[in-house]
Amino acid sequence: MHTVAQVLIGAIAALHLYFLVLEMFLWQRPPGRALSGFDADTARVTAMLAANQGLYNGFLAAGLVWSLVIGSLATQIFFLSCVIIAGLYGAATANRRILVAQALPGALALGAALLAS
Secondary structure, eight states: OHHHHHHHHHHHHHHHHHHHHHHHTSTTSHHHHHHHOOOHHHHHHHHHHHHHHHHHHHHHHHHHHHHHHHTOHHHHHHHHHHHHHHHHHHHHHTOTHHIIIIIHHHHHHHHHHHHHO
16 A cells, blocks of 8 residues: 555656646646636736746645655645645635546545555
């Protein structure tokens, strides 16, 4: 179970790096616009907000990678909890798809990490 937890945490870190790239660098291009569903004008107007959001996703990814490097269950719990809370908030305020794309994977990884301890 330890290996499963580590792989899930690594996958969630990679997912958040992907979010960083989409939100910070590709927001006004087809991949970013497909994610948001925005037209070109709305994407342009919201680009700075998306970049800020992307930066936060990068911090989550960095924290998850750090938790793997140092092997700290407490750090994994903290950052996975942050991922879950961000996903729940995003699903409640922005788009329900965020529940499946962010909160659910975070919860699965957290469950695996707790079972592995």
